[in-house]
Amino acid sequence: MKKSLAFIYGIICYGVFLETFLYAIGFVGNLLVPKTIDNGLPGKGMSGVFIDVLLLTIFALQHSIMARPAFKKWWTKIIVPEIERSTYVLLASLALILLFWQWRCFNEIIWKADNPVVQGTLTILYFTGWIIVLLSTFMINHFDLFGLKQVFYYFKNKPHDDPEFKTNWLYRIVRHPLMLGFLIAFWATPLMTLGHLIFSTVTTIYILVAIKFLEERDLEKSIGQKYTAYKKEVPMLIPFTK
C-alpha cells in the first residue's frame, strides 16, 4: 500500500513538473500561455523589482538547499528516501508556479530585433536552448532526475542505485549542457524587456554560482579524481574553449 502510494505520488509530481516545464517555455517565450514574462501583473518601481528578485530567490534557495547531500541525509530520516527526489521536483515546480503567477512585468524595451532574419534566428536559438535542456536530462537519466525511477523501483522492490557519472554526448562538449540550454533560452529573444532582463540576469548569476560553488564541489567530493580530470578536459559552459 505504502509503495503503491509512493508510486502514485511520484507520477503526480512528475506530471506537475511536466506541465510546469511546458508552461515555462510559453512564459519565457511569450507564447500561448495566459501569463508570461511580459504579459501579466504590471511592475511598479523598486517594489516590483524586489518581488521579481524575491520570486527568483525562493526558487534558487529551494533548488540549492534541497539538493545538498547534508540536507538530503537529514530529510530522508523524516520522509521515505524513495520519494525524496519527487518531493524536490514537486517543490521546485511549485516555486516556479508561484513565480509565473506573481511575476511583475516591466515592458521597457532593452532591445528589439526588427529584421525578420535576426528575429527568426533568435527564435530558433530559443527553442534550441529548451531542446538542449530536455536532451541533457536524458543524457544523465531523465527518469532518475525527476524521481520516477526511484518510486518505480520502490514499487517493484528493486534496489535503486544513484545515476552514473556521464561524460558522453553533450557532456563531452561542456560539463553543464543543461544549464547552457537554459542560458541560451533565457537570453535568445527578439524582444528583451526590462522584466526579461531582470529574469535573465538573476538566473544567470544563480546558475554560475550554483555550478561553481555548490554542484561542482559536491561532484568533486563524491566522484573525486575522475571529476577533477573531467574539469581539466571539458569546459564548464562554453564549448571548444579547452
Ligand SMILES: C[S@@+](CC[C@H](N)C(=O)[O-])C[C@H]1O[C@@H](n2cnc3c(N)ncnc32)[C@H](O)[C@@H]1O
Ligand atoms: C539539474 S542536473 C544539472 C546537471 C548539469 N549541471 C548540467 O547543467 O548539465 C543536476 C544533477 O545532475 C548531476 N550531474 C551533474 N553532472 C553530471 C554528470 N556529468 N553525470 C551525471 N550526473 C551529473 C548532479 O549531481 C545533480 O544531481
